[in-house]
Amino acid sequence: MQSQPKTSLWMAGAFSAAICLAGAMLVTFGTGLEGISAALAATARLGFMFFLPAYAGSSMVALFGPAFLPLKRYGRELGLAFISVLTVHLSLVTWLCLIGEAPGRSTFILFGIGVICAYAIALLSLGGLRKAMGPGVWWLVRVLGMNYILYAFAIDFLNSPLHGSAWHIALYLPFASLALVAPVLRIAAAIRRADHLLRHSPYRPNDRRKVTS
Numbered sequence: 001m002q003s004q005p006k007t008s009l010w011m012a013g014a015f016s017a018a019i020c021l022a023g024a025m026l027v028t029f030g031t032g033l034e035g036i037s038a039a040l041a042a043t044a045r046l047g048f049m050f051f052l053p054a055y056a057g058s059s060m061v062a063l064f065g066p067a068f069l070p071l072k073r074y075g076r077e078l079g080l081a082f083i084s085v086l087t088v089h090l091s092l093v094t095w096l097c098l099i100g101e102a103p104g105r106s107t108f109i110l111f112g113i114g115v116i117c118a119y120a121i122a123l124l125s126l127g128g129l130r131k132a133m134g135p136g137v138w139w140l141v142r143v144l145g146m147n148y149i150l151y152a153f154a155i156d157f158l159n160s161p162l163h164g165s166a167w168h169i170a171l172y173l174p175f176a177s178l179a180l181v182a183p184v185l186r187i188a189a190a191i192r193r194a195d196h197l198l199r200h201s202p203y204r205p206n207d208r209r210k211v212t213s
């Protein structure tokens with residue numbers, strides 16, 4: 001019953017944090033190309049910090065135990081907080097276009113697909129639609145969409161994370177590392193779950209225990 005206001009609170013909090021961060025960048029670097037680019041870089045990183053636990057939360061529980069349960073429990077809220085930050089990011093993109101500095105076509109294609117994935121997952125996560133789709137289709141939509149968004153982040157963060165000034169490395173290396181570790185966690189968790197299922201299956205090959213009917 002409390003879930004609705006709690007979700008709104010997460011979304012409003014993330015949206016406000018993104019606005020403050022973008023505002024700070026625009027005040028510091030000006031409202032031209034430099035300031036808007038800095039605001040885009042900052043909101044992208046803030047969004048990533050919400051996206052990452054939504055992506056890897058349940059894998060962390062499977063691998064490291066119940067200490068990470070809050071990440072799994074708040075997965076939907078974290079995902080919707082990411083969408084809120086993304087909305088501010090997209091407003092900055094619109095601003096960039098309005099001042100005649102629109103990004104190239106490839107940026108629109110790469111990230112545009114990410115935006116479609118993000119909003120599609122958010123929309124389909126609504127109870128009624130999710131039920132209508134069935135658990136299999138919902139699982140597939142989430143796996144494909146979340147992995148594509150991670151791929152879009154990784155393409156950007158892996159842009160020479162070890163070259164340039166110390167500032168450049170600080171801005172890229174931690175995020176690039178997290179973008180690489182996240183899918184490894186997902187794969188490791190999937191292997192652990194499969195192993196667990198096999199061990200506890202009554203049809204385990206070479207199992208000496210009798211399956212009694």
Ligand code: HEM
Pocket residue numbers: 037040041044045086089090093096103107108109111112114115118149152153156157
């Ligand atoms: C899920 C969707 C999106 C993700 C994951 C994402 C990710 C990112 C990341 C990681 C950065 C930081 C770049 C850096 O610091 O080098 C960034 C900046 C930027 N993004 Fe997005 N973005 C998304 C949506 C979009 C869309 C739809 C556009 C517009 C076509 C866009 C245009 C830009 C631009 C122009 C920058 C600034 C690049 C620069 O000047 O360094 N983004 N985005």
